[in-house]
Amino acid sequence: MSNLMSGARILLECLAREGVDVIFGYPGGVTLPLYDVIYDNPIRHVLVRHEENAAFSAAGYARATGKVGVCCATSGPGATNLTTGLVDAMMDSIPVVALTGQVTSKLIGSDAFQEADTFGITRPCTKHNFLVKDIKELAQIVHEAFHIASTGRPGPVLVDITKDVLQGQAHYTPINEIHLPGYKVVTDGHAGQIRRAAQMMWEAQRPYVYAGGGILAAGASPELKELVETLDAPAVCTLMGLGGLPGSHPNFISMPGMHGSYTANMGMYECDLLIALGVRFDDRVTGRLAAFAPHAKVIHVDIDPAEIGKNRTADLPIVGDVKKVLGKLNRNLKELEPEMASKNSEGRNAWWKQVRGWQAEHPLEPVFSADEIKPQHLMYEINKLSDGKAIVSVDVGQHQMWAAQFIKFDNPRTWICSGGLGSMGFGLPAAIGAQMAHPDQTVFAICGDGGFQMALPELATLVNYQLPVKVIIMNNGYLGMVRQWQELFYNNRLSSVELSAFPNVELLAAAYGMKGRIVHTPMELASALKEAVDEPGPYLMDVRVSQFENVYPMVPAGAAINEMVLAPPQPVAVPR
């Protein structure tokens, strides 16, 4: 089968074959041929209000589904606007395919109107990128892009397509095979190593499971749960891994790291076997590396060989897809159980006693007040409404950490968070992507008053497509997380962190044609949130929280993970 088609049609044909149902994008001169064929194509195009947000929405879609998210931008400024979103997807290993237009092949290199070296600019922002100058290569490259984005360690792939390719005509023959000789993905872990790992796990007195975003990428939640239950080990999920193990699971002891719980960090410090699964030993988790898990042997499972031994040497490295590896590991554990399980029961019991002791000593508990809304109270109420099921997308800052601490996720892919890059302005557009993917699910976008204003124009997108996203602004009047650092480490010299001239959210919502409300008192919080959730359409809520609350526990930068500051040095006076 082969017939004459335009490059733009071929592109859409390939996207359909890849199962794409929605593209987040913004048009421009060079991509006009594409937009002309999108006009009556079944693939849905969502018009965002800024290309950065197209990339965030595509990532939100991908994070919520595991499928490849697709975004599209025109040449020059359109393409350069995508870059933050691409780096964000890169840092969190999110499968995204970005399509950009490029000036006509003949004009490349001539400083033509809206020409930018997209290929050069995005090389370090992507897992791989392509420039298509020949229509005969288009189909092949598009399929290669999807393959690279979605396999191995997932990541963003950019395809830059010249206008003459989009406009040109060629015979389209569906591609049935792609060939990437240098792209090697090891999915099966080494059988001997896996067996050895099972042995080490039974031998350990104080095993500790450290699970990350790789669990979600691999869809390995059931296998993780089985492992944790077979071993009966305490387990943490990193900021990227939340939902990988149900938040209500009795073995789940929350998140480790800079704002992790006392229990999670002490457990990390005291364990004798660290079972690291799909994690990359990020500095926000490890604190001072030299003092990280100092008593532990490390088993590290990751699909990316370059992650193993990068920050912490592994005593037992296993390269492979964590779902496959855990499947085999669980079988090995079961086989060894009768002979090994009872050997260390005394040590294991003492270990759990210690863990439960830490939990009782310093529980992660929300703070309430009768006169003002505490940020933790806000998260507590959202948690109650969500009941472990809602999709929660967050921005970056204090609210992000409180949300991670107090909202429980019982299912994978319900916590949408810019972990590695920490991009403000992420929460709202990512929620748009997640809501497009799951029209029937409740989606919260929790934003800081700073981050919200970076993505504010996307309210128009919410209204445009009537997406019932609940945008909750945790409004403390400050760039809260920066203020916290200035307070603690810069003598409370609050430089350029006060956010004045915040818009009236009720008027703002009305201006966009959606519902909105400001919430001032703790008494009205629960009912106001309920009202927002019950509203069939989008909702914008400005929750005025106490201004000077800080996130604790906190591991100061450069400190060891067990050197947590648990609470403010003295009661913080709230200036009126």
Place this chain on the structure above:
Amino acid sequence: MLMTISILMENKPGALMRVTGLISQRGYNIESLTVARTLDPTLSRMTLMVDVESRLRGLVIKQMNRLVNVLQAADLTDAPAVMREMVLLRVRATQENRTAILKESEIFGARVVDSSVEGFALEATGASEKMEEFIAVMETYGEIEVTRSGMVAVSLEAKKLRLAPPISKGQPETVGQV
């Protein structure tokens, strides 16, 4: 420490930039770089010398191997390998020193590729240190002009080249879907 990396990669636009980008991203300086097509015109062989903290050598190789265009990256620093560099050098040769220059050149196995009343153009190949000595010796005859090729290396171990097989679009092996 100075690390020698040998890379077999696809001969495609941008492939070189991906490799050098990985080095410059870490703030390292490339000391020498040679690259050319192999017998198979779709592939290129690159030899790269770069100053890398020794504990990071393994990581750099892994990250190079992660590049989609790279078929194989190997650390030849401590491996059995032959490494050569070519030097093209011009030296002023007066009536008195012409014989001496030719004698010295012979010791270094250098060839005269041009001769004129002004002087000689010489071509030498060898290990970098030898070439450095050669240049130093020639400098004693006066002002010289030097062009060095950068290192080329060939491993003496037969390393099995593992290539990814073609992938059928029918059943993509996608991770991430539960």
